[in-house]
Amino acid sequence: MILPPLSLYIHIPWCVQKCPYCDFNSHGVDRLKGATDTPHEAGLPEQDYIKALMQDLDADLAGVQDRKLTSIFFGGGTPSLFSPEAIEQILQGVEQRIPFTDDIEITxxxxxxxxxxxxxxxxxxxxxxxxxxxxxxxxxxxLKRLGRIHGRDDAIRAAESARNAGFSRFNLDLMHGLPNQTEAEALADMQQAIDLQPDHLSWYQLTLEPNTAFYQAPPPLPDDDTLWEIQQAGQQLIATAGYHQYEVSAYAKTGSEARHNLNYWQFGDYLAIGAGAHGKISWPTAGGGLEIVRTSKQRHPKQYLNAVDYISQRTALEPAELPVEFLMNALRLKEGVDESLYPQRTGQPLSSLSPELKKLQEMGLMELGTGRLKTTDEGFIYLNAVLETFLSSE
Known part of the structure; x- marks a missing residue:
């Protein structure tokens, strides 16, 4: 059994302040002060957290299974609140435990x-x-409505500084469908991002998620017709600028696709350390199959820093869950995936998908006979409907 590529996600859970639309596991810096007895840099217990990260990783090392790391992603929260020295210390600690591929991507x-x-x-x-x-x-x-602490000039300066610091690869993260946003305003945002010449763009619609301030007090959002017009016009602008859409919300210059995210969508494996981090590891079984296990870590930073066992939940996926688990990732990719990836990553034969795939082909939502698991253009737009077909068959 060939195991999938292995990545590592590292969660840094602190922000200067919590944004009203954010449902990620993030915590304002001021709330943390006094959580430990050690000195903080900018209110952060860097050394305590690094120690916990390494202990967390040590407990997960069995999942490496002789693989090298192909990518590392520092997410949050706001990882850039940690000093460069702290990030270097973390990376050195990781590499001492797990070898890196020569071309590892570290975001x-x-x-x-x-x-x-x-x-x-x-x-x-x-x-x-x-x-x-x-x-x-x-x-x-x-930016003010979204609770962001930066201004327009800060954003432009950050992109320029990234390039001046030697980063040839950087993504700019943008949202559309903002409160009362018009098509012209959304396109102006995108044009400014394109002018800064990143090699990658993330562009996604603002949604109101439970447990956020916006969900409790919804702002006035554009209507569905305006949202559709924004998306169509924005995608045309992005394509004209030389970026191709390779995932639902991701656009890249050729060769600049985010390898870490591609590993997620291709149902690869990833260790995950840090407060609230979620991981996925494939384990070979005695019968030649795979057991796929998802884990989540202690969510609150204070609990995580004081943890004896960092795992808060460990779940082995049932065979009946695997089709949807695989496809809800793979079909996010515009070109889908080679159909051989399904048995490799799930341990199930491709024939287990046949009834649903045939039904979706008849509905004009899936392409068959191409050697790939791939939606049609219409299926890509109505991806939730495609996945519902598999959910209803469980």
């Missing part, structure tokens, strides 16, 4: 309000070779 999420060029240079020297910069919008009024 760090950064917010424009927490970085300057010297800090970017420090991250580059620490081993980070790709950045994902959380812009969200260049419109000052929208």
């Amino acid at each position: 760090l999420e950064a917010n424009p309000g927490t970085v300057e060029q010297a800090r970017f240079e420090g991250y580059r020297n620490a081993g980070v070779n790709r950045l994902s910069i959380g812009i969200q919008s260049f419109d000052p009024a929208q």
Whole structure:
């Protein structure tokens, strides 16, 4: 049995403040002060957290199974609140435990309000070779509504500083469908992002998630017709600028697709350390199959820092769950995946999908006979309907 590629996700759970739309496991810095007895840098217990990360990783090392890491992703929260020295210490600790591939991709999420060029240079020297910069919008009024701590000039300066610091690969993260946003305003945001010449763009619609301030007090969002017009016009603008859509919300110059995210969508394996981090590991079984196990770690930073067992939940997926688990990832890719990946990554024969695939082909939502598991263009638009077909068959 050939195991999937292996990645590592590292969660840094702190932000300067919680944004009203955010449902990620993030915690304002001020809430953490006093959580430990050690000195903090900018209110953060860097050394305590690094120690916990390494202990967490040590407990997960059996899942490596003689593989090298192909990618590392620092997500949050706001990882750029951690000093370059702390990021370097983490990467050194990881490499002492797990070997890296020669071309490993190491991404760090950064917010424009927490970085300057010297800090970017420090991250580059620490081993980070790709950045994902959380812009969200260049419109000052929208940034204020979204609770962002940066302004338009900060966002532009962050992208320019990333390039000046030697990052040839960086993503700009944008949202559309913002409160009262017009098509012209959304396109102006995208054009400004394109002008900064990143090699990768993430562009996704604002949604109101439970347990967020926006969900409790919804802002006035554009109607469905306006949202559709924004998406159609925005995708045309992005394509004209030379970016291809390879995933539902991701666009890249040729060869600049995010390898870490591709591993997720291709149902690869990933260790995950840090407060609230979620991982997935495949384990060979005695019968030649696979057991796929998902884990989640202690969610609150204080609990995580004081943990004896970092895992809060461990779930082995049932065979009946695997079709949807695989497809809800793979079909997010515009070109889908080679159909041989399904038996490799799930241990199940492709024939187990046949009834549903044939039904979806008849509905014009899936392409068959191409050697790939891939939706039609219409199926890509109505991806939730495609997945519902498999959910209803469980």
